[in-house]
Amino acid sequence: MFRESHPARRAGLRLATRRILMEIAIHAQLDYRFDRPTDVLLQLEAAAIPEQSIEEAHIDLSETDHFARVAAHDMIGERIWVRVGSELRVDYHATVSINRILDDCLALPAIPPHQLPGETAQYLMPSRYCPSDQFQSFVCAEFDSLEGGQKVIAMRDWVHGHFSYVPGASTSDTTAADTFIRRQGICRDYAHVLITLVRAAGIPARIASVYALGVEPQDFHAVAEVFLGGEWHLVDATGMAQEAAIAKIGVGRDAADVAFLTAYGRAVLNSQTVEVAAAS
Known part of the structure; x- marks a missing residue:
């Protein structure tokens, strides 16, 4: 032992x-x-x-x-x-x-891409589970009138309102594109879709593996983390976890980095x- x-x-x-x-x-x-x-x-x-x-x-x-x-x-x-x-x-x-430190994401601005810190650039790119380049037209049509934190929160609310939390609905091969079509999944699927939409809007987004109060059924949890106002902020599209009650384990481009x-x-x-x- x-x-x-x-x-x-x-x-x-x-x-x-x-x-x-x-x-x-x-x-x-x-x-x-x-x-x-x-x-x-x-x-x-x-x-x-x-x-x-x-x-x-x-x-x-x-x-x-x-x-x-x-x-x-x-x-x-x-x-x-x-x-x-x-x-x-x-x-x-x-x-x-x-x-x-908790900020109201609604009030936070997006940082123009050319002013972003270099370490955030990787989180603008498509990744294995988050093919953000395939969602630019959808994001433009659905959220183009919004900016910064307002756009991110609108995306969070859209995912929350259009998807059903169904344990067993996805596998380790399920991408955000798959989940977008099926409209159901678990926490990592919700996070992947939100990350994909945010990246398609030109805002850095990554996945965070976490422990969180309020998660049902309780398990390792996954949320999105978005770069607004010069800092990273946790956003849970499932609606189960609050930023004040989340302990972060690790971060990455998508679930492949935080297993x-x-x-x-x-x-x-x-x-x-x-x-x-x-x-x-």
Whole structure:
């Protein structure tokens, strides 16, 4: 059994009168089996970043032949490389303080593309699950009269109003284009469609894997994150999660960058549970 614990860590907070504070308790368990020794990449720990502080955390893993931490996408959070034999069991506990500054996205301007920070440019481009180049005509016809945050919120509301949340309605191959046609999916599908529409409007958008209060059924959750007013802002098209009660795990171009478990070999799920609650 491998166990790693972290003492309380407090990230620096931005000075602003709108700073909020909420503590959430997280418990995630995974149980997988494998046919042969397999390399596995995990990303399921809440990230230690300025907008959230990891007050307490520990992770227990069943026996592994290798364990190594590596930086995750955009240096937000960490991934863990493990090499396992016939099984992998993970038990993760954490308490996270949310220190995020909340802005009303409706009032935020979009940054002209030529003035965007270089690191945001990748989030204007089409990606595996978000073919934004195929949606420019739709976005122009549906949302052309709106600007900045008003356009993003209108897109969020459009997705929320036109799609049905149906567990099992999509697979790991489902793209935003597929979901747009079927009008149903789960959180990652909602996020992919919103990201696709926002990128088609010339506004950077990326996916964030998160733990969040209010998600039903509770699981690893996915939301969009959009670049408005010079900062990133979390937007959940499912309507289940609020920005003040979200703990970020990692970010990426789409779900391929933020999978909680990627196995380089055949993996069979035995069980998986996620619990998120307000910390007492």
